[in-house]
Amino acid sequence: MEGLPGVGAVKSKRVPRAIREQQMLDAAVLTFARRGYRTASMDEIAELAGVSKPLVYLYLNSKEELFSAVIRREAAALVAAVTAAVEPAATADRQLWSGLQGFFAHTAENPEGWAVLHHQARTHGEPFAREVAALRADIVAFVTEVIGMAAKEAGCVGELADREVAGLAHALVGAAESLAEWANARTDEGPSGEREHPTARDAAATMMNFAWAGLGSLMGGQRWTPGGLAGREGRSAPMGEREGTR
Template sequence: MGAVKSKRVPRAVREQQMMDAAVLTFARRGYRAASMDEIAEVAGVSKPLVYLYLNSKDELFSAVIRRESEALVAAVTAAVEPGAPADRQLWSGLKGFFAHTTENPDGWAVLHQQARTQGEPFAREVAAMRAEIMTFVTALIGAAAKEAGCDGELADREVSALAHALVGAAESLAEWVNTGTDEGTSGERERPAPRDTAATLMNFAWAGLGRLIGGGRWSPEG
């Protein structure tokens, strides 16, 4: 009897296996230190096959950034409750964000720690993802102001600034959750659930945002 032939893995499946291996390697080794040899080993394929499918380390890194960016944006937008009040939409979007970044810590590390610090074109890829999320959050805050009847009192510039502050806070919290440690302390701490992290940010941001939308403003004059 002839030898049994192994089942041929479809190209799309093989590419995803290599991309998964690349995400893990880039996240844990860093872009500069990661090698195509190591990525091939983690994926269980030959180095020439990685080059055949994904061309170069730079192109592979760009492909990883695009895939992880698309997955993050999709997770946030899919989590939002359509037709719900603005605060519920923001709450559900934050839960989706923190759930995704908690479940995919390597992907988040690639986007937040690696891609943003490696210059062009990688930083531009991440900036495009952030701009998409920023537009989404800006629309939610604008909708909240409109619901409260004060959309004319919050200028577009102020709404945009609030969106940038909120997205930046969410990114910082995601980093804090995924590192599992606090500065100035030793040892790991218990990581909060995505729902709890989202509630923390809503309590911090929406209490002030809700007051602002309701007409209350802080003044340095008191």
């Protein structure tokens, strides 16, 4: 199996523990993403990292603890990427837009890490699922804050109950996770005929068009009802008869 970059050059040298651990975690991310948690072997991880299996056990104790360490590292990296991308002083929609670009850029650049978080960790129960739930809670909290800010900017604070804001945040995060999976799996033909994934900007724009356009109507006092759209005055109108859409 092809090793990680630079491993061969340092295999026979004394490497600081922190660097060696990162090499092991890098190898573990690739192996868990490709093989799955149950099928992945410590032998394979050690070989890919360019170390002995006893050294992996010495540093990381067990396969379960290694997997937990991978989840914590990848989750922290994702949260850091989204946080760094957000424009803190911007309007709510700009904050969400920049955060989404950071999210989609990171998941595209780290598809194996995203696969471990989005698929492997969720399917093997505790304690792994709990680690991912904590990550998701951080992101949902950010989106909840953004939606609350948008409501304040639109002057409709109080019209959106806390429960509804939380539900909207969970729905938006779930849609973004699904879109990231789709974007990583999909390839489109580029201008030169090469196959390429949708860009982070394209994915973020899709998400904004899907979610924020609807939130914009909600912030404007228009809600969907089985009979059409109801405005702040209780007026109900068929979808095609909204102002500016005839």
